């Protein structure tokens with residue numbers, strides 16, 4: 001019996017291609033050099049032209065094809081006609097032809113909630129771009145500690161950037177797409193940049209090589225630009241062998257599934273549902289877990305509070321160990337919803 005693909009598979013197949021288009025927009029804005037940076041709540045909460053254009057591209061493209069889904073994007077933007085060249089109508093055939101897990105086959109468009117982070121790691125995007133554009137860094141060193149650092153340090157900041165499209169049903173993150181626009185930046189000028197990772201609960205995750213971090217070492221990945229005493233105290237309480245400080249929620253979950261970190265620990269409010277929906281879907285599709293610092297799951301219904309107030313703890317394995325190490329002071333500071 002042949003039947004048309006399930007709605008959620010059509011949505012995921014489109015989200016894959018739409019995320020790729022958004023990644024191309026993120027690269028293009030960087031190359032034009034005019035980032036149009038706006039401070040939202042402060043210097044560590046920025047919005048750029050790339051955030052704005054990528055969100056318009058993603059939300060309008062998906063809404064045209066799936067008019068009944070609820071789409072929630074990070075950026076507050078005026079609703080206006082957008083240029084046709086931002087619209088993406090394509091989809092990945094491979095996803096369309098993948099058999100949908102039985103429990104999701106009958107889902108209706110109006111039951112699905114899509115969480116969109118058009119550019120995750122905006123702070124790192126702006127810093128990476130600033131240093132890329134600085135003329136002849138070698139001859140005219142910047143003031144402060146930047147001067148001593150090689151250019152690759154700043155290029156690697158761009159690798160923290162991702163585009164996140166998460167699909168939720170019944171409050172759960174069931175599928176997601178992560179595009180990493182500057183993946184392969186090490187290959188230099190002319191390289192084909194970017195990759196797209198996708199996953200679905202019951203199917204697995206694709207577009208990368210799943211690897212476990214070494215079992216005998218605790219490598220903690222945490223924030224680079226939104227730290228605080230509570231954040232660092234909590235990391236220290238895990239007795240890590242190594243701490244990695246990088247930007248982006250999507251980027252840190254990629255580190256978990258590629259075996260470069262054993263736990264993502266962020267004992268702070270600051271991450272929102274659009275930061276965690278797609279990463280959580282991909283992580284859980286390969287057997288991992290993402291919770292607040294108490295070990296409670298977040299919900300992704302259309303009407304939930306956006307802020308992940310009780311922090312983020314994500315692992316591929318041994319979640320209980322990390323939960324058991326969270327200090328009482330952190331649990332008191334970050335109450336579950």
Ligand SMILES: Nc1ncnc2c1ncn2[C@@H]1O[C@H](COP(=O)(O)O)[C@@H](O)[C@H]1OP(=O)(O)O
Nearest residue numbers: 045119120121122223226247248249270271275
């Ligand atoms: N205090 C904060 N204010 C604004 N955004 C935050 C804050 N903390 C975390 N985020 C969002 O969560 C992501 C992961 O946090 P971090 O990079 O600090 O580990 C950030 O890139 C940012 O997403 P975005 O760049 O999409 O605004």
Ligand SMILES: [Mg+2]
Nearest residue numbers: 045046074122
């Ligand atoms: Mg932001």
Ligand SMILES: [Mg+2]
Nearest residue numbers: 117120121275
């Ligand atoms: Mg984000």
Ligand SMILES: [Mg+2]
Nearest residue numbers: 074117119120
């Ligand atoms: Mg963002």
